Amino acid sequence: MLLAQPPVFGRDEIALQNQRDALILELDQVRTGDFYLVIDLAAKRVHLKANGNILRTCPILDLSPMSAEHTQTYRFARRIDPFSVEPGNANLRLRGRLLPLDFFGRLLEGPRHRSRLYFAPDLVVQDSGMSTDTTPYIALWPEDIKALGSALRPGTAAILIPPSRETDP
């Protein structure tokens, strides 16, 4: 009976599997030659990379609990700066208006005072000490957000490696 059971994977094996999956996803990105992010929640680091080369490493200051259990690719959706112009809505109510991912957060808080980077599926990269709604977030230094914001274009890939159990917030 014991022999028939599949091997039980522990924390180390899962971490290794996530690492392997991240490398496979990274190899796909390397072939495109574009910039991409590796968000390593286990190591609490965000790497900006291109062609497999590290261009910038940003420490993660804070993060909300993430539901992701496996390595997956996110896509950069948009960047909202304090000077970003909201799309006009005269006489249209909400018709034809593209809602940002963190629309309700913006509705409650009003205009943003710091830049934020929005990814899909729902993930916000923002400055530390900022309030959020239920959207999962990662907090970085403001200068890192500015630098990453300059490198990312809509559709840019971000490979997210989930945290190991012991580093869960």
Added chain:
Amino acid sequence: MKQFPIHTTRLSLLIALFLCFGFCQQSSARDMEFEQLQAEIASLRETLNRHAAKTYIVIDTVHNRLQVWRDNRVMREATCATGSGKVLLRPGDSARWQFHTPLGVRTILRKVTDPIWAKPLWAFVESGEEPPALPWAFRRLDQTTLGAYALELGEGYEIHGTLYPALLGRHITHGCIRLNDDDLAFVHLTLQVGDRVYIY
């Protein structure tokens, strides 16, 4: 003291041995899976490293910083000046230039010592001078502005020296990347034609 029959003791021993054997089997299967994963990761890393450049430049146009990387370590970090983003219009004309540093991946196409700058049209428009009629006119040639070296990145963009080192760290150029003399000499010596330059 109660004595267990001899066949019961043997049976317990057999069960214990069987359990132990099963555990060892499971443990060795896990070890094999673990080793297989590690080997797979090592192979993937090797493939990734084949794509990666050994020596490259990273330019952060937001903070005007230039880094020279080798073997995944920063060899040198320098303050540079990058594009101002300003727009220049020629009066009475539709000619328009925007001076921003192009973002993305570029390659060093040529290394030049004692470069001579052939002033483009916008340089004359900006200084309010009448451009010379002939493209090879002597008045177009400037031997001092670019410094001791220039690394060409294509489309007229270069990494070169400056006459105004006090302005490094600012967004003031016409799209090129300016460095001070020491950093420029280091970059010129370290980087080779074909090396990549990442600009963000």
